[in-house]
Amino acid sequence: MTRSHLPLLCLLLSFLNFATSQDDAMIMQALRSSLTLTSDVNWSNPDPCKWETVQCDGSNRVTRIQLKQKWIQGTLPPDLGKLSELIVLDLFSNKISGPIPDLSGLTHLQTLNLQDNFFDSTPKNLFSGMNSLQEVYLDNNPFPLGRFRRHSETLPSLASLKLSLNNLHGGLPLSLAGSSLQKLYLNWQKLNGSISLLQNMTSLVEFDIRGNFFSGPIPDLSGLQNLSLFNVKDKQLTGLVPPSLTVLQNLTVVNLTNNYFQGPMPLFKNSVAVDAIASASSFCQEAPAMNWKGNDSCVSWLGITCYKSDITGISLWSQGLTGSISQSFANLTSLELIDLSSNSLTGSIPTELTTLPKLRLLDVSNNNINGDVPKFSGSVIVVTTGNANIGTKNK
Missing domain, CATH: 3.80.10.10 (Ribonuclease Inhibitor)
Known part of the structure; x- marks a missing residue:
């Protein structure tokens, strides 16, 4: 490339940046029109980069939309997924309804928080293309009954996944095994099946699946050395509580209430807050039956x-x-x-x-x-x- 071409290239790049920033501006105007903003949200300036709770980069590309706890009503525009430089989309605790639009174009998105709203449907592959996602919060939305596996594509950067109080059913997807997830909250769903793949989720720090229909035993958890919270309240889990759970060094909170565990009451360190009172009658003698050995x-x-x-x-x-x-x-x-x-x-x-x-x-x-x-x-x-x-x- 000759030096004579450089000004033209710079002009083209400048025009491209201007075009994409203008696209972002149009999408943000559509977002403003589709929402019923409250009096404490001032989005009156013609430039969306100067709106409260909105941030842009040096090229006027929108990078953050944070409208937390504003009691905003309305819906999300279908082109929201074209804000390709968006890093954070946080609409926590509002009254936004309708479908979650296709967000597959948000390849740089790291945090998606749509918790505590009135969204009633999701796109077919909710997380498709979102390879930068680290945190997902979709708790407490009136989604129709849907399978968990449908929304469980492999997300290599995902560290926190919270989908509580929705209508998910089915079992834990195999894609979670060996994942880098640190926090998994799936409480109060209609999920069932085994939790055996938990033994391969060695990055877990917090695990909360209370109020589902999971069954079978708790697997060996010796590989989950960072686990601090373990809540399996109100399940149909059976068998012995594995010793590998009771000896985890970082464990601080355990809830085993209302299951069908057998064998001795597990003994945890004094530093662990344990709630197993309601399920205590499922445990039997203080020492395991010496004549019940083996798996058959x-x-x-x-x-x-x-x-x-x-x-x-x-x-x-x-x-x-x-x-x-x-x-x-x-x-x-x-x-x-x-x-x-x-x-x-x-x-x-x-x-x-x-x-x-x-x-x-x-x-x-x-x-x-x-x-x-x-x-x-x-x-x-x-x-x-x-x-x-x-x-x-x-x-």
Whole structure:
């Protein structure tokens, strides 16, 4: 390129910058028109770069829109995703409604906060093209029921993902395994399935999935050395609480309430705030059953009988058992016999046991059972003798 061409090149670049900044200005004018601004937001200047809560770079390209807690109503214009230099879009806690437009052109966007609004739909691939995203907050919007996997494209820079109080369903997407996520909040959704991939999310610091339908055990968490908050309240999780959780050095908050955990009550350091009160009755004796080892309960577990791979009998009489009778027995639909007699069990007989289709004998005699006896079918023999408080409520 000769020197004579340089002025022309500079002129073309200048014209390009002017054209793109003018495009940004038109999009911002459309945004102003689509919103009902409140009196404390002054967007009257013809130059959007001089508007309150808006920032631009040296080429008058819009880089930040921050309209937090302004009680603004209205919708977002469809061309908002053409603000290609936008780094922060923060509309937290307003009354903006309608669809979230296609934002795939926001390749430099690092923070997307649309939390606490009235958005009712998202584009098909919400995060497509947003390879710079670090923080996403979409909590508390009336989205229609949608699958989590649909909005879980790989985002290499994403550190914080908060999608609480929406209508997501399905399981955790495999793309989260090995991700760099540090904060994952999915509480109060309709999500289900296993949380086993959690063991591969080694960058996690905060994990909150309370109020969903996840099931199965908590996986080995020994690789999550930075984990400080672990909240799995109100789930259908089962099995033992892994020792790898209780020994994490940076752990400060744990909530295990209202699950179906078994085995001993986990012991955490005094520095850890633990809420497991409502689920305490799911835990049994202070030490794990020494004769329940291995992963196959049909092979060598004391008191367990099976036909092929189905558990048909549980006979644990006179084993010094404490705690209460778990309603999780109702999930073993091949059970024909449950004998828990001559132990020190408390609480009531779970009504869920009446749903066992093949049950023929339930023996809870000589314990400390109280409460009413649920109504079983006529083919089930229920033995409750030796329980002084049967038929009365525990005071």
